[in-house]
Amino acid sequence: MKRGMLIILSGPSGVGKGTVREELFKDDSLNLSYSISMTTRKPRPTETDGVDYFFVDEKSFVDKIAQGGLLEWARFVGNYYGTPKDNVDRLLDEGKNVVLEIEVQGALQVMKKCPDALTIFLVPPSLEELERRIRGRRTESEDIVKERLDKARKEIQTKDEYKYVVENDDVHLAKDKIAKIIKEHQK
Numbered sequence: 001m002k003r004g005m006l007i008i009l010s011g012p013s014g015v016g017k018g019t020v021r022e023e024l025f026k027d028d029s030l031n032l033s034y035s036i037s038m039t040t041r042k043p044r045p046t047e048t049d050g051v052d053y054f055f056v057d058e059k060s061f062v063d064k065i066a067q068g069g070l071l072e073w074a075r076f077v078g079n080y081y082g083t084p085k086d087n088v089d090r091l092l093d094e095g096k097n098v099v100l101e102i103e104v105q106g107a108l109q110v111m112k113k114c115p116d117a118l119t120i121f122l123v124p125p126s127l128e129e130l131e132r133r134i135r136g137r138r139t140e141s142e143d144i145v146k147e148r149l150d151k152a153r154k155e156i157q158t159k160d161e162y163k164y165v166v167e168n169d170d171v172h173l174a175k176d177k178i179a180k181i182i183k184e185h186q187k
Ligand SMILES: Nc1nc2c(ncn2[C@@H]2O[C@H](COP(=O)(O)OP(=O)(O)O)[C@@H](O)[C@H]2O)c(=O)[nH]1
Pocket: 011, 012, 013, 014, 017, 018, 037, 038, 041, 072, 073, 074, 076, 081, 082, 083, 101, 102, 103, 104, 105, 106, 107
């Protein structure tokens, strides 16, 4: 069976990665599978362990790093986030196109290890709109919103490291643009 493609979907917090990803996953022709990350962040009320993330304590996370069990990992605004390696390998072997929805430091690690990965960076129409989206989601405290916006400005400066930069103005348009990119790479 043909091995699947590794797809990195990156971009600042609040740009709409999760929202666009949901649209992409409605399209069966893309043959996508989601890599569930591990994090030490506390779950939000809408999130489920083992679905959105594997929520763990800091010791379990650090142990996982020590075992070499993560494809990449990073610290982001006070918490650890990482991609469990075994699952990604298994899904790729099954021929799935595996989506990693990860931040910039982790994406740069994966680019080094897997230069063939399809790398996509989502940008907001403007920083003002990004701020509206983060605040509109109402999941973070004021301090954390500020830190995430600060981080976003720096992250956006790395966009040229990615093979594709896609603006998330309208969710459906962004989905269509990404679907087209994935299909072009399947050929
Ligand atoms: N490096 C890395 N980043 C991750 C991973 N999982 C999630 N992230 C990123 O960590 C950042 C914070 O995630 P989260 O707290 O869920 O906030 P949200 O993405 O704004 O909803 C986002 O940019 C995520 O894409 C991972 O496994 N590795």
